[in-house]
Amino acid sequence: MSDWAVKRFWTDVNVVPDKGGFAVKLDGRPVKTPAKAALVVPTQAMGQAVAEEWRAIDEKIDPNVMPFTRSANAAIDKVRVQFDDVAEMLAAYGGSDLLCYRATHPDPLIDRQAQGWDPLLDWADDTFGARLRPTAGIMPVEQDAAALRALAAPLHDATPFELTALHDLIALSGSLVLGLAVAAGRLSAEDGWALSRIDEVWQAEQWGEDEDAMQAASVKKDAFQHAHLFYKLSKDGALV
Known part of the structure; x- marks a missing residue:
């Protein structure tokens, strides 16, 4: 996922170990940040918090109700650099x-x-x-x-x-x-x-x-x- 999609297209959301952290995957495809970096978070608990936001999406993706995803994106795309x-x-x-x-x-x-x-x-x-x-x-x-x-x-x-x-x-x-x-x-x-x-x-x-x-x-x-x-x-x- 390199950009916010308009509508939900996935069925399964999973948290898997990745690069010393934990990645969230949608039907096996890794979520990426707006800057197209891998969204890999430091703890499994954070991965689950992010995953729950993606599981909760009913139809359209609304970043305004996904605070953990937004913060993780900011950490990777902005603060890290x-x-x-x-x-x-x-x-x-x-x-x-x-x-x-x-x-x-x-x-x-x-x-x-x-x-x-x-x-x-x-x-x-x-x-x-x-x-x-x-x-x-x-x-x-x-x-x-x-x-x-x-x-x-x-x-x-x-x-x-x-x-x-x-x-x-x-x-x-x-x-x-x-x-x-x-x-x-x-x-x-x-x-x-x-x-x-x-x-x-x-x-x-x-x-x-x-x-x-x-x-x-x-x-x-x-x-x-x-x-x-x-x-x-x-x-x-x-x-x-």
Whole structure:
């Protein structure tokens, strides 16, 4: 399969070992990415997740409801071929990490941020030897270069599939530390998303919820949770 077909044409979907990973085959024919590379994923569990999406197709193929296939394609066609650039782009989040930019008022919001975010900054220090400094307001704070290098290291050590998941965990939350914490199991995806939304939730509590903003946040939350599942499947095949 080199392109998305218009309609289903296969009967059987199987996951088979292939090139040190696992390939999905449709009636014995290998699925390929949009760039015509072999769609070979690192774990059998990920292969099964991709295969289930192809089995679920009733008639027409809709990539919008095939998140594991889309993420696998991105890992192979995009992240793998520009791995260092992606890793460096994500590492840059450490210099402006969400967790470091705190409110100047009111006190309840300041306290909520400190209670939620300070333990994660401590975790980054304990885990990576990377101490980021928080600041009040929007003026940028220059972080220690050694700390930023330490936080960048796990990105460069990741596989393309892991980095694909980390991309969304970090970009959607606005925090390198929070994304790494969810990937490492320090936080659940649910808790990680909630901690990334402290400011937005506070504003909604004060002024009421905006329906469009809520809908956009729901879409992003689903993508964040998918990224966590994709990371787990990429690493060890376990959804725990």
